[in-house]
Amino acid sequence: MWKATSEYLNFLGQQTAQGWNRFWFTPCSPLRLAVLRVLVGVVSLYYVATFWPDLVRWFGPQGWLVAPQGESTLAAPDPVGQWLQVRFPIGEQLWGFDDAPTGALPPLYRLSYLTYLRTPWELHTAQALGVLVLVLFALGWKVRWTAPAALVVVLSYVHRAPMLNAQLEPVLAMLMFYLALSPCGAAWSLDWWFKRRRAKHASALQVLPSWKATVPMRLIQVHLTGWYALTLLAQLSGGTSGPVWWTGEAMWWVVARPDSTLLSADFLARHPLLIDLWTYFVVVFQGAFVVLIWVRPFRPLMLAGAVVYWLGVILSTGLVSYGLLMLAALVVFVPVEQMRTRALPEEAPTFG
Amino acid sequence: MQASTQAPSPVIRSVVSFLLFVHLFSLGISWLLWRQSSPVHRALRRFPGFYLQVLALDVCPDSGMLLDTQQGLINNPRLAPRAYRALWHLTHADALDVDHFLVFRTSGGQQRQWPGPGVWPDLRRLRYRMLAWEMARLAPIEDADSVLPAAVARGILLQHGWTRGELECRRLLLRSPQETRSNDPQLHDPYHPDRWETVYRAQVWLKNGQVLLRRTDTPEQRSGPVRSAPAAQAPQAAPRPEAPESSDQSLPVSPSE
Numbered sequence: 001m002w003k004a005t006s007e008y009l010n011f012l013g014q015q016t017a018q019g020w021n022r023f024w025f026t027p028c029s030p031l032r033l034a035v036l037r038v039l040v041g042v043v044s045l046y047y048v049a050t051f052w053p054d055l056v057r058w059f060g061p062q063g064w065l066v067a068p069q070g071e072s073t074l075a076a077p078d079p080v081g082q083w084l085q086v087r088f089p090i091g092e093q094l095w096g097f098d099d100a101p102t103g104a105l106p107p108l109y110r111l112s113y114l115t116y117l118r119t120p121w122e123l124h125t126a127q128a129l130g131v132l133v134l135v136l137f138a139l140g141w142k143v144r145w146t147a148p149a150a151l152v153v154v155l156s157y158v159h160r161a162p163m164l165n166a167q168l169e170p171v172l173a174m175l176m177f178y179l180a181l182s183p184c185g186a187a188w189s190l191d192w193w194f195k196r197r198r199a200k201h202a203s204a205l206q207v208l209p210s211w212k213a214t215v216p217m218r219l220i221q222v223h224l225t226g227w228y229a230l231t232l233l234a235q236l237s238g239g240t241s242g243p244v245w246w247t248g249e250a251m252w253w254v255v256a257r258p259d260s261t262l263l264s265a266d267f268l269a270r271h272p273l274l275i276d277l278w279t280y281f282v283v284v285f286q287g288a289f290v291v292l293i294w295v296r297p298f299r300p301l302m303l304a305g306a307v308v309y310w311l312g313v314i315l316s317t318g319l320v321s322y323g324l325l326m327l328a329a330l331v332v333f334v335p336v337e338q339m340r341t342r343a344l345p346e347e348a349p350t351f352g
Numbered sequence: 353m354q355a356s357t358q359a360p361s362p363v364i365r366s367v368v369s370f371l372l373f374v375h376l377f378s379l380g381i382s383w384l385l386w387r388q389s390s391p392v393h394r395a396l397r398r399f400p401g402f403y404l405q406v407l408a409l410d411v412c413p414d415s416g417m418l419l420d421t422q423q424g425l426i427n428n429p430r431l432a433p434r435a436y437r438a439l440w441h442l443t444h445a446d447a448l449d450v451d452h453f454l455v456f457r458t459s460g461g462q463q464r465q466w467p468g469p470g471v472w473p474d475l476r477r478l479r480y481r482m483l484a485w486e487m488a489r490l491a492p493i494e495d496a497d498s499v500l501p502a503a504v505a506r507g508i509l510l511q512h513g514w515t516r517g518e519l520e521c522r523r524l525l526l527r528s529p530q531e532t533r534s535n536d537p538q539l540h541d542p543y544h545p546d547r548w549e550t551v552y553r554a555q556v557w558l559k560n561g562q563v564l565l566r567r568t569d570t571p572e573q574r575s576g577p578v579r580s581a582p583a584a585q586a587p588q589a590a591p592r593p594e595a596p597e598s599s600d601q602s603l604p605v606s607p608s609e
Contacts, residue, residue: 024372025360050475057511064483064507110405158408163486163500164479167439173408211360215368222376227440230383234440244445253443256526258542259451259467259481265542269532282442317442320474 024218027209029336030186033217034140037147037184039328040175041138043321044154047172048130051157055127056120058161065161110159113152130156140189147180168322174223175329182216220332225290232286245283248276251316260318278312285309293333306330378403382410451524452484452551456508458517464508487521488551498554498565505556506563516557518568523549 051058058065117123130153137143137150154176158169185191186207235245244250252275255261255268268275285305292298307327314323360368378400404410443449454466467480487500505519525547531539538544553569 020369021365024369025365027359046473047475050473054476054479057507062507062510064504066503066507110408155406155408164482166478166482168475170408177407177409215372219372219375223379226379226383231440231442235442235444244443250443250445252529253445253449253526256532256542257449257451257524259453259477259524265527265532269527269529272529275529313442318474319478 024215025211026214027211028214028217029209030183030207030213031188031336032331032334033179033182033184033213034187034189034192036175036220036328036331037140037143037179038138038188039331040172040179040325041134041150043168043325043328044150044172044176045131045134045138046321047168048127048134048153048157052127052131055123058164059114059117059123060120061118065163110162112156112159114156114160140185140191140193143185143189143191147176147184151176151180166322167319168325171227171322171325171329175220175325178216178220178223181219183210183212184216186213217332220329221293224329224332225293228286229290232283232290235286236283245279248279251275251278251282254316257317262315262318282309282312299333299335303330303333379409447523448485448489450526452481452488453522453524454480454484454487454504455520455522456505456517457520458514464512484521488523491521491552498552498567501552501554502556502563502565505554505565506558509556509558509563516555519552519554519556519565520550520569521552523551525549 057063060066114123114126117126133146133149133153137146151173155173158165158173192207235250236243244253252265252268255263255265255275258265286309289302289306293302307330310323310327313326314320317323359365381400382404455463456465457463466484467477471477471480483504487504490498490500501519501521505517508519509515509517524543527539527542527547534540538546541547550569552567554565554567556563556565558564
């Protein structure tokens with residue numbers, strides 16, 4: 001009995017370790033990450049550039065969200081810090097500071113270089129440099145350095161005014177972080193193009209599979225799957241108005257927001273069955289994606305469903321940037337063979 | 353960057369596996385145990401706090417999964433907003449799942465609204481809406497010296513050279529399908545004046561370089577339904593100790609910015 005148990009546990013351990021190593025360390029092509037870098041770079045550039053018209057209004061010396069300068073008063077309030085205090089009013093509950101005095105702020109690590117900039121000149125200079133870094137990142141110049149720098153730029157805007165954040169920011173930060181860990185400049189980049197011009201032998205241009213590409217790509221896949229799962233659970237848990245995702249009316253309340261939606265609510269109001277079908281499609285698809293995206297035969301079906309789903313989200317919510325970013329992130333699930341045959345020019349080197 | 357087909361050495365693989373485990377464990381903790389309050393859960397949450405905050409991976413820690421305790425949260429106004437910061441869901445048809453706007457009126461009759469129709473592209477509009485949304489989210493617990501409204505009001509007054517005015521956060525209630533199908537223009541119009549609801553309103557003025565603020569909306573105005581459809585149940589705001597006089601001016605505004 002003991003021997004059989006021991007053998008089973010030994011077998012289980014070996015299989016688990018092999019499965020873990022196979023999942024995380026089997027070399028794969030960095031091509032998907034390179035394509036994702038371009039797409040995420042464009043979205044991050046758009047995200048930061050759209051701060052420009054309101055930069056001084058938000059963060060300037062007379063801005064709406066002025067940076068803390070000494071003790072916070074109504075004359076010089078610290079809306080970011082105090083907003084966080086209201087958002088996380090009890091440090092003990094969130095971070096476990098049992099000995100914290102009542103009302104004490106838990107330590108916050110939302111670092112942003114924008115916090116230290118005051119004048120419009122400083123803000124505009126930092127904005128220009130940030131945009132430049134993101135352009136270089138999207139183009140793929142010195143990606144080993146521009147990728148972490150681009151992450152710092154994006155995080156600085158995310159952390160500077162967290163009350164302005166919506167759905168886009170956490171996904172963007174997540175993708176930028178994983179891309180900064182990856183060899184995403186190995187293809188579709190200026191680095192690769194310069195190397196191609198200098199190379200005398202075609203073999204020098206080959207971008208080989210690497211476990212360094214596998215780890216961040218798997219992280220993105222796992223994180224995205226978790227995102228879908230949490231979205232599903234959040235919606236099915238219901239709100240104060242009742243379980244609208246169970247009753248089939250949820251998509252109506254998404255489309256009915258006149259200042260957000262890109263669709264005509266009048267048309268949908270005349271077709272309640274369409275609202276029901278759309279609502280249930282969202283629920284079923286989110287649940288199916290979490291499981292079936294990992295099953296190879298179902299993967300194309302899930303990707304096609306995701307395109308329909310996210311286009312629907314864009315049209316119904318008006319969250320164009322968020323929807324496009326989530327569509328771009330699906331690249332990590334596209335089989336690399338498909339990308340090689342359809343996306344690369346003929347003279348491009350072969351990828352492993 | 354030239355990649356390699358070589359598998360990592362056992363040492364590197366072990367180190368990377370350990371880091372992967374730490375990262376995934378941190379994410380799992382923040383996603384699954386946010387609302388749990390046992391000592392073990394608190395200790396687990398404390399561990400990845402710094403790491404996840406720096407990377408902005410905890411932006412939506414209070415997912416909608418936690419709404420099973422919503423009634424309890426609503427009864428405790430200090431905790432209620434935490435239940436709503438979640439942005440995983442597309443909608444719950446709740447009070448905050450509608451469009452919110454900021455309006456500023458001067459004593460001279462000028463009026464500005466953010467976001468107005470001239471604000472584009474979508475991300476800029478969204479940021480103004482999120483700021484108004486955040487003000488609405490915190491409205492039930494804002495004190496007379498509300499920090500966020502005071503900061504916004506101060507910025508508006510200083511940037512436009514005004515000395516006093518009225519800041520208002522308002523939401524646009526939604527139409528039901530029946531109302532949308534109706535031929536009655538009042539019911540059919542998504543921007544009809546009756547659909548605007550005041551969430552927060554305060555008189556603000558500058559005095560000796562300081563911004564002073566006096567809240568003027570009534571508790572009743574802070575607990576309206578999300579939509580005009582029947583059976584809507586909006587969260588009830590906590591009663592305030594004092595109820596200043598109301599000067600309800602919920603008229604449609606002419607967006608100007």
